[in-house]
Amino acid sequence: MQDEKLSSAAAVAAPSAEAEEPAICARGVCLSFGGGTVAVLSDLDLTVARGEKVALTGPSGSGKTSLLAVVSGLLRPDSGTVRTCSLPVETMNEDELAKMRRDKIGIVFQHFHLMESMTALENVMLPLELAGREDAEEKARESLSSVGMARRVGHFPSQLSGGERQRVAIARAFAPGPELLLADEPTGNLDFDTGKEILDVLFSLAEGGEQTIFFITHNHELLPRFGRVCALRGGRLETR
Numbered sequence: 001m002q003d004e005k006l007s008s009a010a011a012v013a014a015p016s017a018e019a020e021e022p023a024i025c026a027r028g029v030c031l032s033f034g035g036g037t038v039a040v041l042s043d044l045d046l047t048v049a050r051g052e053k054v055a056l057t058g059p060s061g062s063g064k065t066s067l068l069a070v071v072s073g074l075l076r077p078d079s080g081t082v083r084t085c086s087l088p089v090e091t092m093n094e095d096e097l098a099k100m101r102r103d104k105i106g107i108v109f110q111h112f113h114l115m116e117s118m119t120a121l122e123n124v125m126l127p128l129e130l131a132g133r134e135d136a137e138e139k140a141r142e143s144l145s146s147v148g149m150a151r152r153v154g155h156f157p158s159q160l161s162g163g164e165r166q167r168v169a170i171a172r173a174f175a176p177g178p179e180l181l182l183a184d185e186p187t188g189n190l191d192f193d194t195g196k197e198i199l200d201v202l203f204s205l206a207e208g209g210e211q212t213i214f215f216i217t218h219n220h221e222l223l224p225r226f227g228r229v230c231a232l233r234g235g236r237l238e239t240r
């Protein structure tokens, strides 16, 4: 009887196979451009556990943006395996990859990539509408409000400062509640205080949640905030 109780308790406590699987698992990834003339990633391994907050550094041109693109299925590596949010990225077709990005991943691009002809609110609503969410406007307003942009919802990107545009880009990435947030130097064009504020916003949005953050930054003063720091050098990752 006691044994039975123990084993059923263990069954309840045991995390599901999916929960155990890392958010990102890349093995032996090689990526080159120019028909193999420019090698960018060389036999690269990367594991990011669910809920982990990892920073990625590395000199300009070392392949950080390329790695983010491989993880999100925007670029196909020459070889190697990539599992992102438990999905086999290298075997998926374009439609499946687009669905994965829509449903599971939020990406904050280095240069914001906001739609210039749309207001802040419309920009943030876009991915929610594409996902068929009926509460798109409510969610978008909530997300903009959480990054301190409630009073700027009707502004177009050209009417916003760099820091404000970056907040909108973060609100857009976070609004659908992604499992994985990928950020490409989102503080790179901002002054230190604004950069720190943006990071505070990101961490407060992810706090309490299971969100995994993989964050490219050159800003060494921000690194202590992360659970782990990796550096990309010579096409491979070193953990510091």
Ligand SMILES: Nc1ncnc2c1ncn2[C@@H]1O[C@H](COP(=O)(O)OP(=O)(O)O)[C@@H](O)[C@H]1O
Pocket: 033, 034, 038, 040, 058, 059, 060, 061, 062, 063, 064, 065, 066, 067
């Ligand atoms: N689409 C592309 N075509 C050719 N070369 C590229 C392309 N994208 C990136 N590269 C090259 O790959 C290298 C890594 O670029 P990138 O991933 O943007 O580095 P980082 O983000 O670390 O600055 C650079 O040498 C860059 O010139």
Ligand SMILES: [Mg+2]
Pocket: 064, 065, 066, 184
């Ligand atoms: Mg880059």
